[in-house]
Amino acid sequence: MTSDPVRRLRVLAAGLHAGMYAEEHLPLPYERVWPVAADLRDELPHLVPFLREFRVPPGDADRKEALAVGRSGLTEAFEVRLSPGWCLMQSRLVVGGMAAVPEAGGTRFAVLGATRPAALRPAQWLYGRLLGERRGRAFVRRVAERAALR
Amino acid sequence: MCGQGEDASRAEPWETAAALVRAAQGGDALAMDELLVLVSPYVTRLCRPIAPHDAADAVQESLLAVFKGLRGLRDPVAFYAWVRTVTVREAVRVARRTGAEEPADPAGLARLGGLRADADGDLPADVRDVLARLPVRHRAVLVLRELEGLDEAAVADLLGVSQGTVKSRLHRARSSFRKAWSR
Numbered sequence: 001m002t003s004d005p006v007r008r009l010r011v012l013a014a015g016l017h018a019g020m021y022a023e024e025h026l027p028l029p030y031e032r033v034w035p036v037a038a039d040l041r042d043e044l045p046h047l048v049p050f051l052r053e054f055r056v057p058p059g060d061a062d063r064k065e066a067l068a069v070g071r072s073g074l075t076e077a078f079e080v081r082l083s084p085g086w087c088l089m090q091s092r093l094v095v096g097g098m099a100a101v102p103e104a105g106g107t108r109f110a111v112l113g114a115t116r117p118a119a120l121r122p123a124q125w126l127y128g129r130l131l132g133e134r135r136g137r138a139f140v141r142r143v144a145e146r147a148a149l150r
Numbered sequence: 151m152c153g154q155g156e157d158a159s160r161a162e163p164w165e166t167a168a169a170l171v172r173a174a175q176g177g178d179a180l181a182m183d184e185l186l187v188l189v190s191p192y193v194t195r196l197c198r199p200i201a202p203h204d205a206a207d208a209v210q211e212s213l214l215a216v217f218k219g220l221r222g223l224r225d226p227v228a229f230y231a232w233v234r235t236v237t238v239r240e241a242v243r244v245a246r247r248t249g250a251e252e253p254a255d256p257a258g259l260a261r262l263g264g265l266r267a268d269a270d271g272d273l274p275a276d277v278r279d280v281l282a283r284l285p286v287r288h289r290a291v292l293v294l295r296e297l298e299g300l301d302e303a304a305v306a307d308l309l310g311v312s313q314g315t316v317k318s319r320l321h322r323a324r325s326s327f328r329k330a331w332s333r
Contacts, residue, residue, distance in 0.1 A: 007210055008186060015174065015182050015217030079180060088183055095179040116177045 005085040005099035006110045012088075013112045016095060020113035022136025026144045030085075030102040033109060036146045037087060037098045040066065040080065047142050048096075056080060093117065098143075111139045163188070164230055171226035182220075186213065189233055196237045199293045201245035202282035208244040212237040234298065235308055238290055242309075245286040280327060288323035295320055 006023060013021040026033055036043050044054040052073075056066035064080040068091070081088045089096045097112035113136070161169075167188060173181030193212050194205070201208035215236050223232055281289050287309075294305045295316075302320070306313045 008183075011186055011210070011213045011217050012179060012182060014214050015186075015220055016177070016179055081180065081183070088179060090179050095177075097179070114179065116179075 004101055006101050006108050008086070009097050009099040009110045009112055012097060013114075016112070016114040018095070018112050018114035020111070020133075020136045020139075022133055022140055023108060023110035024137065024140045025103055025106055026109050026140070026147070027106045028144060028147050029105075030100060030107045032150055033107040033143065033147045034085060034100050036143055036150065037100060037109075038082060040082070040087070040089075043146055046146055047139055090116075109140055109143060111136050111143075164227055167229045168226035171220065171223065171229050175221055175223070175226075182217070186217065189213075189216070189230075192230065193233065193237050196234065196293065196298075197241045197244075199278055199281045199297070200238065200241035200286065200289050202278055204244050204248055208237075208241040211244055212240040215240050234294075238294065238308060242286055242290050245289070284323060284326055288319055288326065291316060291319045292323045292327065 053069040095114040170185040197208035
């Protein structure tokens with residue numbers, strides 16, 4: 001099971017009662033899609049609307065510390081786990097995840113977003129139902145657009 | 151926040167799991183992911199003999215049920231026992247959904263020596279083949295009794311049936327299994 005990152009992310013979304021989770025088949029090869037997701041420093045600010053900068057050390061270590069800088073200038077430290085087809089990021093407040101596997105000549109891509117503090121959970125549940133899937137689908141669409149540009 | 155799994159080589163598996171369960175229940179996604187990686191092989195081992203034709207689906211359904219229900223688990227040390235309960239329930243449900251049972255291949259059956267797991271706790275492929283021919287309820291009883299080493303009372307409790315039912319299913323399962331491999 002854990003050899004399929006998308007299935008793994010689906011389980012985490014269930015466990016975290018994630019407000020945002022979406023997965024879609026993209027008609028683009030995995031070799032073109034995953035590099036977009038894995039290039040956190042250059043691509044993540046294009047994929048997350050409120051993110052200005054994502055400072056992450058170069059290199060292919062699977063565990064990294066990163067700093068997210070929002071459009072408002074607020075910063076948030078993240079722990080990042082990155083491996084082929086798999087990315088999980090966590091700060092004090094939020095969790096983000098992406099996963100991809102080759103599928104029928106294209107790519108199955110999944111994205112997860114969740115809030116951490118217990119106090120935010122009821123809001124996450126409410127807004128998740130209204131917006132989560134749509135925001136998730138928009139994220140996946142942006143990944144496809146960025147991959148098509150490569 | 152995370153990294154509880156780094157002590158895995160020294161700690162007992164249930165202690166490692168308990169620390170990760172507590173962190174995951176508090177919303178730590180990295181701990182939850184470590185727990186998922188830790189428990190997946192165990193869930194796979196349970197699912198394969200019970201739902202041999204749909205093992206991947208049974209594993210996924212079991213893990214979804216486990217992690218959806220994780221917050222409700224009161225005693226983190228009892229994680230593995232609880233995972234077993236949830237997994238067997240889900241594996242039986244998935245196996246019954248398709249209910250695929252095919253006749254055994256006599257040549258394959260002749261090679262079997264019994265219900266023995268290898269060092270990794272996995273069953274040899276030919277033993278799994280024979281198990282696949284048994285009805286789902288017999289498979290579940292055999293796996294819990296022989297592989298997991300539960301007593302009849304615990305098996306009855308887990309499957310939600312009487313001890314008498316477990317006894318008779320076990321008897322029939324062992325006898326079909328014996329017949330299958332001695333043919």
